[in-house]
Amino acid sequence: MNDNLQMNGDEFLPLRDVVFNTLRQAILTGELKPGERLMEIHLANKLGVSRTPIREAIRKLELEGLVTMIPRRGAEVAEITEKSLKDVLEVRRTLDALCAELACDRISDGELEALRMACLKFEEATKTKDARIIAKADVSLHDIIVKATGNQRLIQLVNNLSEQMYRYRFEYIKDESGHANLIDEHRIIYESIRKKDKETAANAAKLHIDNQEKSVMKQIQIEKQERGRRK
Amino acid sequence: MNDNLQMNGDEFLPLRDVVFNTLRQAILTGELKPGERLMEIHLANKLGVSRTPIREAIRKLELEGLVTMIPRRGAEVAEITEKSLKDVLEVRRTLDALCAELACDRISDGELEALRMACLKFEEATKTKDARIIAKADVSLHDIIVKATGNQRLIQLVNNLSEQMYRYRFEYIKDESGHANLIDEHRIIYESIRKKDKETAANAAKLHIDNQEKSVMKQIQIEKQERGRRK
């Protein structure tokens, strides 16, 4: 088990929220691995707080789908199965398309300009060949579109769904041969939103998810084989 | 404030879950009104438990969007605004359409037969003119479609979104002049799923939500006027 958990001491948030963020981050980055038990006393000692905020944080993680509760046995990090990822992506495909369509109607001039800049920045980022930088540029580009919908519920849902695949977000970025494609797709999305062409925008958004799905599924297969070999 | 809260004593669920269900039910039925504060000691006394399970239940309600947290002030029942309802319905329209499409591909023969029966039962239910019975028949019909997608995440999300409008679910049922329409729409959905006609199924599902939106928004306007008059 990893014992290097540490909290980012945000002074003004209740401890339960700090713990919540810390544990979530640890799960998403893979620091806490699927199947690993979350034991309250351990975590409390590790993070230097009492069990109460730990428990409250775990309740929220449960509802977010990041941990699984077994009554009277406690919580463990939720397993990510191929099926659950496919389920997530199936919903995201639809919601991302909706975001693109809504953005056509509702995006402001300022946001549109920001989107144009984000496309350029992404292109720049690919030149660094640093997956973290590219991923960051990609995320902030999509954030602009999602926020432009002005639909708070939609924003929250898309963020939550993205979160579920955080661990795999590098996979479709790593493959450098796909970068040109990504740049093109971004440009198409930008252009179609600018022209208020909903159908093209929605299709481009879907294609984007399809590509993501392919690389994630490839990665899952690799991990599955690795697990098989270890046994 | 309403003091008649009572728990349904499910012996084998942890108290936090019993409290969670109790509070959720109370919020959805309007027993706890928007803006009303949820004070831990009060609720603990009312329900005959300590503050701990109350707090844990509130954390989950927070993430479900049914309560709003204000740090060091506690939780209150989330306000339902016109905007937040529109946001919810906008997402639901898309997800319900997705459900209908996926159901075309994945519904089993048994589920299809159940759907056919549910349509008939709904038609029967309208004859009773009892809104609760009709609403129940409507919900179980839609449940069949949603479950038929086999997508756990989608099922969870649609249920959560439906929940947000629980209080208004009677409004579009009450209007008896719309019943013939509803029966027709259900039949179209059933027929198009049977024929695997995704486009028709998706459109029918969207239309269904559109109609729901109309009656909910009408109701909201009425409530708004009533509030205005009281002031």
Next chain:
DNA sequence: TCGGAAAAAATTGTATATAATTAAATACAA
């Protein structure tokens, strides 16, 4: 009467203590 400071009360946030339950270890008989 009004405004505002000080005190009191109420409420949340956090920690700890106790009870109940489950999992693991041990001991013993077949």
Next chain:
DNA sequence: TTGTATTTAATTATATACAATTTTTTCCGA
């Protein structure tokens, strides 16, 4: 050795205690 009963330890579930903060009330002076 294996299977099972019994004990022990670990862990969660719940309750309570204390600290910190916010809200309300009270009281005093202008």
